[in-house]
Amino acid sequence: MKIKLTLGLALLSLSSALFAQSDYKQAIGARISPASNYDVFAASYKMFLAEQPALEFNLGIGGNRYAYFVNDYRTTTISASAAYQHHFAIKPVDGLKWYVGGGATVFHSSSKYDPFKGVSVGLFPTGGADYKFKKIPLNVSADWRPTFLVAKTDQYNGFYGDGFGIAARYTF
Template sequence: MNRLFILLYGTAIFFLSTQSGWSQDYRTGIGLRAGGPNGVTIKHFTKPKVAVEGIISSRWRGLGFTGLIEGHTRAFNINRLNFIYGAGAHVYFWGESKRGYSPYGRSSVVGIDGILGLEYNFREIPINISIDWKPTFNLNVDDGFWGDDGALSIRYIF
Protein backbone atom coordinates (compact mmCIF):
# COMPACT_ATOMS: atom_id res chain seq x y z
CA MET A 1 0.00 0.00 0.00
CA ASN A 2 2.85 2.42 0.82
CA ARG A 3 4.50 1.68 -2.53
CA LEU A 4 1.26 2.47 -4.34
CA PHE A 5 0.98 5.76 -2.44
CA ILE A 6 4.60 6.68 -3.28
CA LEU A 7 4.06 5.77 -6.94
CA LEU A 8 0.86 7.84 -7.19
CA TYR A 9 2.41 10.77 -5.32
CA GLY A 10 5.52 10.72 -7.50
CA THR A 11 3.43 10.54 -10.68
CA ALA A 12 1.29 13.48 -9.54
CA ILE A 13 4.38 15.58 -8.71
CA PHE A 14 5.93 14.75 -12.08
CA PHE A 15 2.70 15.58 -13.95
CA LEU A 16 2.19 18.87 -12.13
CA SER A 17 5.82 19.94 -12.52
CA THR A 18 5.79 19.37 -16.29
CA GLN A 19 2.69 21.50 -16.95
CA SER A 20 3.53 24.63 -18.88
CA GLY A 21 1.82 27.35 -20.84
CA TRP A 22 -0.35 28.54 -17.98
CA SER A 23 -0.25 32.17 -16.99
CA GLN A 24 -1.08 31.16 -13.43
CA ASP A 25 1.37 29.47 -11.09
CA TYR A 26 -1.18 26.74 -10.36
CA ARG A 27 -4.11 24.81 -11.84
CA THR A 28 -6.25 24.16 -8.72
CA GLY A 29 -6.49 25.74 -5.29
CA ILE A 30 -8.63 24.94 -2.27
CA GLY A 31 -8.95 26.91 0.94
CA LEU A 32 -10.90 29.12 3.30
CA ARG A 33 -12.85 32.30 2.59
CA ALA A 34 -13.25 34.76 5.47
CA GLY A 35 -15.43 37.82 5.18
CA GLY A 36 -19.10 38.76 4.91
CA PRO A 37 -20.12 35.12 4.64
CA ASN A 38 -17.41 32.65 5.66
CA GLY A 39 -16.83 29.47 3.74
CA VAL A 40 -14.74 27.14 1.64
CA THR A 41 -13.46 27.96 -1.84
CA ILE A 42 -12.10 25.82 -4.65
CA LYS A 43 -10.75 27.32 -7.87
CA HIS A 44 -9.68 25.47 -11.01
CA PHE A 45 -8.24 26.92 -14.21
CA THR A 46 -9.90 25.62 -17.38
CA LYS A 47 -7.84 27.85 -19.70
CA PRO A 48 -4.64 29.85 -19.13
CA LYS A 49 -6.49 32.95 -17.95
CA VAL A 50 -9.94 31.56 -17.11
CA ALA A 51 -10.95 29.80 -13.90
CA VAL A 52 -14.11 28.43 -12.35
CA GLU A 53 -14.59 28.93 -8.62
CA GLY A 54 -17.03 27.24 -6.30
CA ILE A 55 -17.84 28.65 -2.87
CA ILE A 56 -19.79 26.99 -0.07
CA SER A 57 -20.61 29.57 2.58
CA SER A 58 -22.71 30.35 5.61
CA ARG A 59 -24.79 33.51 5.90
CA TRP A 60 -27.42 34.32 8.52
CA ARG A 61 -27.39 30.69 9.74
CA GLY A 62 -28.07 29.51 6.20
CA LEU A 63 -26.03 27.60 3.63
CA GLY A 64 -25.05 29.06 0.26
CA PHE A 65 -23.58 27.71 -2.95
CA THR A 66 -21.92 30.04 -5.47
CA GLY A 67 -20.39 29.30 -8.86
CA LEU A 68 -18.23 31.86 -10.67
CA ILE A 69 -16.36 32.13 -13.97
CA GLU A 70 -13.33 34.38 -13.54
CA GLY A 71 -10.84 36.07 -15.81
CA HIS A 72 -7.28 36.71 -14.57
CA THR A 73 -4.79 39.28 -15.83
CA ARG A 74 -1.50 40.50 -14.41
CA ALA A 75 -2.02 43.44 -12.07
CA PHE A 76 0.30 46.45 -11.93
CA ASN A 77 2.92 44.53 -13.97
CA ILE A 78 3.90 42.52 -10.85
CA ASN A 79 4.72 38.83 -11.26
CA ARG A 80 2.26 36.48 -9.49
CA LEU A 81 -0.17 39.34 -8.71
CA ASN A 82 -3.38 39.06 -10.71
CA PHE A 83 -6.52 41.10 -11.14
CA ILE A 84 -9.69 38.96 -10.88
CA TYR A 85 -13.01 39.77 -12.54
CA GLY A 86 -16.01 37.66 -13.34
CA ALA A 87 -19.62 36.68 -12.81
CA GLY A 88 -21.74 33.78 -11.66
CA ALA A 89 -24.78 32.74 -9.67
CA HIS A 90 -25.73 31.67 -6.16
CA VAL A 91 -28.43 29.93 -4.16
CA TYR A 92 -28.93 30.19 -0.37
CA PHE A 93 -31.08 27.98 1.87
CA TRP A 94 -32.37 28.58 5.39
CA GLY A 95 -34.03 26.09 7.70
CA GLU A 96 -37.53 26.56 9.06
CA SER A 97 -36.42 26.44 12.70
CA LYS A 98 -37.56 29.08 15.20
CA ARG A 99 -33.94 30.04 15.91
CA GLY A 100 -32.88 30.35 12.27
CA TYR A 101 -32.85 33.73 10.57
CA SER A 102 -34.30 33.86 7.09
CA PRO A 103 -34.11 37.22 5.31
CA TYR A 104 -37.18 38.23 3.36
CA GLY A 105 -39.25 35.54 5.15
CA ARG A 106 -38.17 32.95 2.56
CA SER A 107 -36.40 29.64 2.90
CA SER A 108 -34.24 30.24 -0.19
CA VAL A 109 -32.96 32.92 -2.56
CA VAL A 110 -31.28 32.69 -5.95
CA GLY A 111 -29.32 35.38 -7.70
CA ILE A 112 -26.45 36.58 -9.82
CA ASP A 113 -22.97 37.54 -8.64
CA GLY A 114 -20.07 39.65 -9.81
CA ILE A 115 -16.51 39.49 -8.50
CA LEU A 116 -13.58 41.94 -8.52
CA GLY A 117 -10.33 41.41 -6.68
CA LEU A 118 -6.61 40.79 -6.47
CA GLU A 119 -4.81 37.48 -6.02
CA TYR A 120 -1.16 36.82 -5.14
CA ASN A 121 0.62 33.47 -5.59
CA PHE A 122 3.64 32.92 -3.37
CA ARG A 123 6.71 31.46 -5.07
CA GLU A 124 8.28 29.86 -1.98
CA ILE A 125 5.21 28.02 -0.66
CA PRO A 126 2.15 26.53 -2.43
CA ILE A 127 -0.21 29.16 -1.04
CA ASN A 128 -2.11 32.04 -2.57
CA ILE A 129 -4.15 34.80 -1.02
CA SER A 130 -6.85 36.90 -2.56
CA ILE A 131 -9.01 39.80 -1.54
CA ASP A 132 -12.22 40.46 -3.39
CA TRP A 133 -15.59 42.13 -3.47
CA LYS A 134 -18.51 39.98 -4.61
CA PRO A 135 -21.73 42.01 -4.99
CA THR A 136 -24.88 39.96 -5.48
CA PHE A 137 -28.42 40.59 -6.62
CA ASN A 138 -31.17 38.20 -5.54
CA LEU A 139 -33.70 37.60 -8.29
CA ASN A 140 -36.66 36.22 -6.34
CA VAL A 141 -37.10 39.04 -3.78
CA ASP A 142 -37.68 42.79 -3.86
CA ASP A 143 -34.66 44.95 -3.07
CA GLY A 144 -32.36 41.94 -2.94
CA PHE A 145 -28.96 43.63 -3.45
CA TRP A 146 -26.16 42.42 -1.15
CA GLY A 147 -23.13 44.69 -1.48
CA ASP A 148 -21.39 43.54 1.69
CA ASP A 149 -19.74 40.35 0.43
CA GLY A 150 -16.03 41.08 0.58
CA ALA A 151 -13.53 38.45 1.67
CA LEU A 152 -9.97 37.34 2.15
CA SER A 153 -9.28 33.85 0.81
CA ILE A 154 -6.26 31.66 1.53
CA ARG A 155 -5.78 28.60 -0.68
CA TYR A 156 -3.39 25.68 -0.94
CA ILE A 157 -2.44 25.53 -4.62
CA PHE A 158 -1.30 22.59 -6.70
Protein backbone atom coordinates (compact mmCIF):
# COMPACT_ATOMS: atom_id res chain seq x y z
CA MET A 1 0.00 0.00 0.00
CA LYS A 2 2.85 2.39 0.88
CA ILE A 3 4.49 1.77 -2.51
CA LYS A 4 1.27 2.57 -4.40
CA LEU A 5 0.76 5.74 -2.37
CA THR A 6 4.38 6.83 -2.84
CA LEU A 7 4.26 6.05 -6.55
CA GLY A 8 0.96 7.93 -6.92
CA LEU A 9 2.32 10.99 -5.13
CA ALA A 10 5.52 10.91 -7.19
CA LEU A 11 3.54 10.73 -10.46
CA LEU A 12 1.24 13.53 -9.32
CA SER A 13 4.13 15.82 -8.39
CA LEU A 14 6.01 14.96 -11.60
CA SER A 15 2.98 15.69 -13.77
CA SER A 16 2.35 19.01 -12.02
CA ALA A 17 6.02 19.94 -12.40
CA LEU A 18 5.91 19.08 -16.08
CA PHE A 19 2.69 21.02 -16.55
CA ALA A 20 4.17 24.08 -14.83
CA GLN A 21 7.17 24.29 -17.14
CA SER A 22 7.41 26.64 -20.09
CA ASP A 23 7.19 25.39 -23.67
CA TYR A 24 11.00 25.46 -23.68
CA LYS A 25 13.73 25.95 -21.08
CA GLN A 26 16.55 27.47 -23.12
CA ALA A 27 17.07 28.96 -26.54
CA ILE A 28 20.01 30.29 -28.52
CA GLY A 29 19.97 32.32 -31.72
CA ALA A 30 20.09 35.88 -33.02
CA ARG A 31 18.33 39.20 -32.44
CA ILE A 32 18.29 42.07 -34.92
CA SER A 33 17.38 45.66 -34.17
CA PRO A 34 17.92 47.64 -37.39
CA ALA A 35 17.31 51.11 -35.91
CA SER A 36 19.60 50.58 -32.90
CA ASN A 37 22.98 52.29 -32.69
CA TYR A 38 24.70 49.75 -30.49
CA ASP A 39 23.26 46.28 -31.22
CA VAL A 40 22.05 46.02 -34.79
CA PHE A 41 22.90 42.30 -34.72
CA ALA A 42 23.28 40.29 -31.52
CA ALA A 43 23.78 36.71 -30.46
CA SER A 44 20.90 35.88 -28.12
CA TYR A 45 20.51 33.36 -25.29
CA LYS A 46 17.30 33.01 -23.30
CA MET A 47 16.62 30.78 -20.31
CA PHE A 48 13.52 30.29 -18.21
CA LEU A 49 14.04 30.18 -14.46
CA ALA A 50 10.52 28.79 -13.89
CA GLU A 51 7.21 28.96 -15.77
CA GLN A 52 7.07 32.77 -16.08
CA PRO A 53 10.44 34.37 -15.25
CA ALA A 54 13.21 34.32 -17.84
CA LEU A 55 16.59 35.91 -18.46
CA GLU A 56 17.83 37.01 -21.88
CA PHE A 57 21.46 37.79 -22.68
CA ASN A 58 22.71 39.46 -25.87
CA LEU A 59 26.18 40.11 -27.30
CA GLY A 60 25.89 42.57 -30.15
CA ILE A 61 27.61 44.67 -32.76
CA GLY A 62 26.42 47.86 -34.31
CA GLY A 63 27.38 51.26 -35.49
CA ASN A 64 26.17 54.41 -37.11
CA ARG A 65 27.13 57.24 -39.42
CA TYR A 66 27.02 60.83 -38.27
CA ALA A 67 27.49 63.88 -40.47
CA TYR A 68 28.79 67.09 -38.88
CA PHE A 69 29.28 69.99 -41.21
CA VAL A 70 31.71 68.71 -43.87
CA ASN A 71 32.89 65.69 -41.87
CA ASP A 72 31.44 62.20 -41.94
CA TYR A 73 31.98 60.11 -38.79
CA ARG A 74 31.33 56.41 -38.39
CA THR A 75 31.12 54.50 -35.15
CA THR A 76 31.52 50.81 -34.48
CA THR A 77 30.16 49.35 -31.25
CA ILE A 78 30.23 46.09 -29.35
CA SER A 79 27.62 45.56 -26.65
CA ALA A 80 26.42 43.23 -23.93
CA SER A 81 22.96 43.31 -22.40
CA ALA A 82 20.95 41.33 -19.90
CA ALA A 83 17.21 41.48 -19.29
CA TYR A 84 14.71 39.98 -16.89
CA GLN A 85 11.38 39.07 -18.51
CA HIS A 86 8.14 37.98 -16.85
CA HIS A 87 5.90 36.01 -19.24
CA PHE A 88 2.13 35.70 -19.40
CA ALA A 89 0.32 33.17 -21.59
CA ILE A 90 -2.04 34.38 -24.30
CA LYS A 91 -4.68 31.67 -23.88
CA PRO A 92 -6.21 31.20 -27.33
CA VAL A 93 -2.82 30.41 -28.92
CA ASP A 94 -0.62 27.65 -27.49
CA GLY A 95 3.00 28.74 -27.26
CA LEU A 96 2.25 32.49 -27.49
CA LYS A 97 3.16 34.70 -24.54
CA TRP A 98 3.63 38.39 -23.86
CA TYR A 99 6.20 39.69 -21.43
CA VAL A 100 7.42 42.75 -19.56
CA GLY A 101 10.64 43.36 -17.73
CA GLY A 102 13.80 45.38 -17.76
CA GLY A 103 17.52 45.22 -18.11
CA ALA A 104 20.84 46.90 -18.64
CA THR A 105 23.29 47.29 -21.49
CA VAL A 106 26.95 48.25 -21.76
CA PHE A 107 28.56 49.15 -25.05
CA HIS A 108 31.91 50.38 -26.28
CA SER A 109 32.13 52.71 -29.28
CA SER A 110 35.14 53.34 -31.44
CA SER A 111 35.40 56.18 -33.92
CA LYS A 112 37.91 58.54 -35.50
CA TYR A 113 35.99 61.35 -33.77
CA ASP A 114 36.92 61.42 -30.06
CA PRO A 115 33.52 62.45 -28.62
CA PHE A 116 32.03 59.13 -29.84
CA LYS A 117 34.79 56.97 -28.34
CA GLY A 118 34.24 55.22 -25.04
CA VAL A 119 31.90 53.19 -22.90
CA SER A 120 28.22 53.90 -22.40
CA VAL A 121 25.83 52.24 -19.94
CA GLY A 122 22.06 52.12 -20.33
CA LEU A 123 18.96 50.86 -18.58
CA PHE A 124 15.83 49.79 -20.41
CA PRO A 125 12.32 48.59 -19.76
CA THR A 126 11.29 45.87 -22.18
CA GLY A 127 8.07 44.39 -23.46
CA GLY A 128 7.21 42.04 -26.25
CA ALA A 129 5.70 38.83 -27.51
CA ASP A 130 7.28 35.38 -27.61
CA TYR A 131 6.12 32.39 -29.66
CA LYS A 132 7.38 28.80 -29.54
CA PHE A 133 6.45 26.64 -32.52
CA LYS A 134 4.94 23.34 -31.44
CA LYS A 135 6.42 20.90 -33.93
CA ILE A 136 9.87 22.42 -34.48
CA PRO A 137 12.49 23.65 -31.99
CA LEU A 138 12.10 27.32 -32.93
CA ASN A 139 11.19 30.37 -30.87
CA VAL A 140 10.57 33.83 -32.32
CA SER A 141 10.03 37.06 -30.45
CA ALA A 142 9.47 40.75 -31.06
CA ASP A 143 10.27 43.37 -28.46
CA TRP A 144 10.79 47.03 -27.66
CA ARG A 145 13.68 48.28 -25.52
CA PRO A 146 13.71 52.06 -25.15
CA THR A 147 17.13 52.71 -23.62
CA PHE A 148 18.07 55.46 -21.16
CA LEU A 149 21.83 56.04 -21.05
CA VAL A 150 22.98 56.68 -17.50
CA ALA A 151 26.65 57.01 -18.51
CA LYS A 152 27.57 57.98 -22.05
CA THR A 153 30.20 59.42 -24.33
CA ASP A 154 29.91 63.11 -25.19
CA GLN A 155 28.04 62.89 -28.48
CA TYR A 156 25.43 60.24 -27.73
CA ASN A 157 21.88 61.20 -26.81
CA GLY A 158 20.63 60.24 -23.37
CA PHE A 159 17.60 58.34 -24.71
CA TYR A 160 17.08 55.91 -27.59
CA GLY A 161 13.44 55.03 -28.16
CA ASP A 162 13.98 53.09 -31.38
CA GLY A 163 15.06 49.79 -29.81
CA PHE A 164 12.59 47.53 -31.62
CA GLY A 165 13.95 44.07 -32.30
CA ILE A 166 13.09 40.60 -33.51
CA ALA A 167 14.75 37.35 -32.56
CA ALA A 168 14.80 33.75 -33.76
CA ARG A 169 16.26 31.06 -31.55
CA TYR A 170 16.79 27.29 -31.52
CA THR A 171 15.09 25.84 -28.42
CA PHE A 172 16.29 23.02 -26.22
